[in-house]
Amino acid sequence: MIQELTVIGVMSGTSLDGLDLCAVKLWQENARYNYEFIAGETIPYSDQLRNSLGSAMQLSQESLQALDHYYGFHIGVEVQNFIMRNQLKGKVQLIGSHGHTVFHEPNKKITYQLGDGQAIANETGIETINDFRIKDVQLGGQGAPLVPIGDKLLFSEFESCLNLGGIANVSFDKNDQRIAYDLCPANLPINKLMFESFTKYYDQNGETARLGKIIIALLEELNALEYYRQDPPKSLGVEWLNANFYPILQKYDQESTEDILKTIVEHETYIIAKEFEKYAISSCLVTGGGAYNTFFMESLQSKTSTKIEIPKSELIEFKEALIFAFLAFLNFNNQINTLRSVTGAKEDSIGGKRYTPLT
Numbered sequence: 425m426i427q428e429l430t431v432i433g434v435m436s437g438t439s440l441d442g443l444d445l446c447a448v449k450l451w452q453e454n455a456r457y458n459y460e461f462i463a464g465e466t467i468p469y470s471d472q473l474r475n476s477l478g479s480a481m482q483l484s485q486e487s488l489q490a491l492d493h494y495y496g497f498h499i500g501v502e503v504q505n506f507i508m509r510n511q512l513k514g515k516v517q518l519i520g521s522h523g524h525t526v527f528h529e530p531n532k533k534i535t536y537q538l539g540d541g542q543a544i545a546n547e548t549g550i551e552t553i554n555d556f557r558i559k560d561v562q563l564g565g566q567g568a569p570l571v572p573i574g575d576k577l578l579f580s581e582f583e584s585c586l587n588l589g590g591i592a593n594v595s596f597d598k599n600d601q602r603i604a605y606d607l608c609p610a611n612l613p614i615n616k617l618m619f620e621s622f623t624k625y626y627d628q629n630g631e632t633a634r635l636g637k638i639i640i641a642l643l644e645e646l647n648a649l650e651y652y653r654q655d656p657p658k659s660l661g662v663e664w665l666n667a668n669f670y671p672i673l674q675k676y677d678q679e680s681t682e683d684i685l686k687t688i689v690e691h692e693t694y695i696i697a698k699e700f701e702k703y704a705i706s707s708c709l710v711t712g713g714g715a716y717n718t719f720f721m722e723s724l725q726s727k728t729s730t731k732i733e734i735p736k737s738e739l740i741e742f743k744e745a746l747i748f749a750f751l752a753f754l755n756f757n758n759q760i761n762t763l764r765s766v767t768g769a770k771e772d773s774i775g776g777k778r779y780t781p782l783t
Contacts, residue, residue, distance in 0.1 A: 426452045426757045430462070430512070432503055432550075433742075433749030434521040436539070437589040440478055440615075441625060441713065442468040443499065445506045446745035447516065450753045457577045459750070463510040464742035467502050480526045480538060481662070488526070488538075495524065496540025500547025507548070519544060520752025520776070521554040522744070528557075528568065528661035535567045541779040553752040553776040560762045565769025568659040569593045572604035572766045573754070574747030582733065583707045584700075587744065588714025590615075591660050592696060596705060601765040605656035608695040609665060610714050613673065613688055621681040630719025636686030642676050646691040657768035689720050697727035707731040711743040752776065 428451035435444040447462040507513055523537030541554035557567035572595035575585040584596035590612040595604030618624045627633055708730050715734050725732050754761035755776040762775040
């Protein structure tokens, strides 16, 4: 018997815009999974925490462990405050936390998300499940993306789902199996350039990119990156951008930021549209912060016949947090939450580590 639960999902994306919290009621009825959205909030990071998370890759093992504990307690405090603000005290049975990805190199069997699960459980007094990726990586999978099982079981009315966070990823059914993979960078390089040039965390509505001109040579170099010729399953991390994407941008650092941004948008929307056409995808639900980038969405729609569907803001902003609540719900009920058809692992699995509050 699958237990109905009220769960809080916690998501910290690579774009570092803050902590997404989503409270949701989850249950199964007539073999179909259902959800009721209760509340969602994004808690912005302080400059200090954003910088700490953004530079975590350079830390020593001891300092990284200290940040892991600190960030776990930070999540716990923010979840407690969220519970109080939304009159949920005593109503939440479970927390599912994605954590903040520092390392993700599945081919080396490495994936590491900050945010100590025991610290979250202790701070909130609520059982917590986190570290959803490592088991799949140990089974030979990419450990990513993890959201597609939620796309399949909670949002089956859409033919495909596209998430535009730091990285763009897509999921859809092919030959009755869910497949999903990272397509290309999305907000990560855009946000990086905006901060370096204008001390802004993102390009609101794509207004800065809209002013630019496409740099043809840069566009051709980005489009020619070897990753785009690989077949799924495949996934991207910051390491890949540091090694492959940013060095190309640096060759064009004499060009205006507006021109580089417009070229990046042209590149990313070309890659996404190409995949839509390759798999003859007729409709797509788009979520993640990039769905608010008007110029990006116009550029994408102009390149594809796929019908782009943008949902209500609660789903744009909190779909990933909602699905990490769902992954925890499945784990708690001993149900598979990671699909080998998505990640390339040897088998489907139940990902996540469970932490009971220490009294």
